[in-house]
Amino acid sequence: MTDDPGASGSDGSDGGQVVERKAAEEAFELLSNDTRLGILKALFQTDDPRTFSELREAVGMRDSGQFNYHLDKLLGTFVRVTEEGYELTTAGTRVVGAILAGEFTKTFEGDPVPVDGECQLCGAQLAGSFEGNRIRIACEDCERDVISLNMLPGALEPYPREEWPLVAERWTRRELEMVRAGFCPTCRGPVDSEMTVDQSDLVDLFEAVVTYTCRRCTMEMSANAATSVVPHPAVVGFLHDHGVDVEGTPLWKLEWAVSPTGRVVSSDPVRVEIPIDADGDRLVLVLDEYASVIDERREEDRGAPNQS
Template sequence: MADGGDSGAESEPGGDDAESEPGGDEPEGGIVERVSAEGAFELLGNETRLATVRALFEADDPLSFSALRDAVGVRDSGQFNYHLDKLRGSFVRETDGGYALTAAGAYVVGSVLAGQYTKTVTGDPVPVDADCPYCEGSLAALFDEEYVRVACADCDRNVISLFVPPGAFEDHPREEWPAVAERWTRRTFENYQHGFCGICHGPVDPHLELDPPDVHDVYDAGVRYACGRCGDDMFANVEATVLSHPSVVAFYYERGIDVAETPIWAFDWAVQPTASVVAEDPPRVEVPVEHEGDRLVLTLDEHADVVEERRA
C-alpha cells in the first residue's frame, strides 16, 4: 500500500496493484437480504426449530451441539443437525464457545414472549384515578381485542388508544395496567417522533393537519406521522405531541415535576383542545403549556417542528 514515500516497487497504471480511486468501483455497502420473508417464516414453522431458538435464548452462554440438543430434547443427532443447519446464519450463529442466537433470533423469541402473535388482553375495564378531560366522567382502561384504550366511561372519548403487546402487562398487577398502557403508548409515539415506523421501522414523515378528520369535532389541529415504506400512520392531537419537547420537560422540571413519570392525563392542556391555529398558509399552531399560573407557548410549523417558544 502506498504511503506517500518510496515503496521500493513500481506498478503500471491500471495494473493489478493499482489502487482504486475514491468513488470508483469499490462497493459502498448497503442492505442485503439474508433470507426471504417466506423463507424466514418457513424456517420457524417447526416445533424443533422454535424450541432451539428458545433454548439458546434461555442459555447464559453459547451451547455446544450436544448441550443444545439435550436442551431441546431431540435424541436423533442427525435429525437435530438438519434443523439446526436450517437456522444457521439467519437465527443461530456459531461461536468459539458453541451456538448462540443472532439478533434476529432474539427478536423472534421476544415477540413470542410478548404475545404479539399468540395472545390477547381481555377483561373488565380497569378504573383510572383521573377525571375525563371532556366531561365530568371517570377514565378507565378498556380492552378492545387488539387495542387498549384509556377512555371516559361516560362519553367514551379516548385519551389514548394503541395496540399494546399482551406481554407488557403480564408481570404487573391488573390495577397498574392503565399506567403500563400509557407508558407503552408514549414510548411508541416517541419512536414515530424520532422518525421510525412502529410497524416496519421505515422512515416517518410528520405533517400538521388542520381540522383533522379523525377528531375534527374536538381538535382544531393534529399531527399525522405517515410511514413512507408500509403506509402505516399514527395520529395525535397537536397538544400531546409537544409533551416530550425539551422546553416542556425543562418547564416542569423547574417546578419539581418529572414529565416522564407523570401520566399524560395529568396534564389537562395536553389532552384537551387548547391549541390555536394562528396561520393557515403555511400552517402555524400555538400550544399553551400551563402550570399554576405559569405559561409556556410553543409554535409548531407544517412539519410539526417547534419553531418558536415564549414564556408568558
C-alpha cells in the first residue's frame, strides 16, 4: 500500500476529487426531526422512486406546506429528486441502515452465553459476553480473549441468544476482511497494516501481532499473525484438501489460528512464518512487515496428523 496524496486529482489537477458539500454538524442537524426521519424510512421501504403525494401519504402528514419544508431540507444530502420522483442518496440509505442496526439506540445486555469450544491454551470452556456495544469470546478460566471488538446490536437482534457467539464470529471475520482489504470498518478510510514483533499487549501470548490502523480516524484493530491469514487462498485451499471448511469452522476451533503459531524468523527485515498442519502435511506462509504473504510452501508426509 502506498500513500500518495496527489493521486486521483486530490491536488485539483487532471483527475476527480472528493469535496465536502456540507459540514458534519449541519448534516446531522438536518436529521433532528421526526418527520424527516419518517421521510427517509418511507423511501427506504420501496425500491422505486415516490412522488410527492405518495411520499407524504406514506409519512402520514396532512399539511402539504410543512411536509414540503422538511423534504426540501433533505434534498441534496439525503434525498434526491429525479423525473420519476424522490429517492434516497447513498448517505440517506446509510442513515436508515444505521437506525435499523441499532447503531445509536440499542445496546447488549444479559448473562454470558456458553460457547461450543475450548480455550486452545488451557482447555477450559469458552463463553461469550455482550455488554454495551462490545462482544467478547473468552476463556472462563484464564480469561484470554479469542474475540473482542465492537458490534452493532441490531446485527444480533434477529438471532436466538444461544447463536450470538457464532454470529459474532462471522462479524469478526468480515471486519478482518475489510481491514485486510485496506478499508476502515468505522469511517471507511484507508487502513495500514504493520507486523509488530516486540511491542504489543498481545506479544506476551504471541510472537507476532498484526496491527491495523486507520489513517483518517485512527481506529486500531489487532490480530495475532495466524488469525490474519485465515481467509488467505493458500490456507483455504490447503485445509479444503484435508477436509476442513475454513469458512464454516469457528475461529476458536481452528487451533493454529488462535494459538501462538506464528514465529519470528527475522526482525530486520521482519519475517514471520505461520505453519499450519493437517493430516501430517504442513503449509508454511511467510509474512513481511506489512503482514503481506510473500511466500508459501507445502511440506508433505510429515508424520502424525494434526488437523486444524
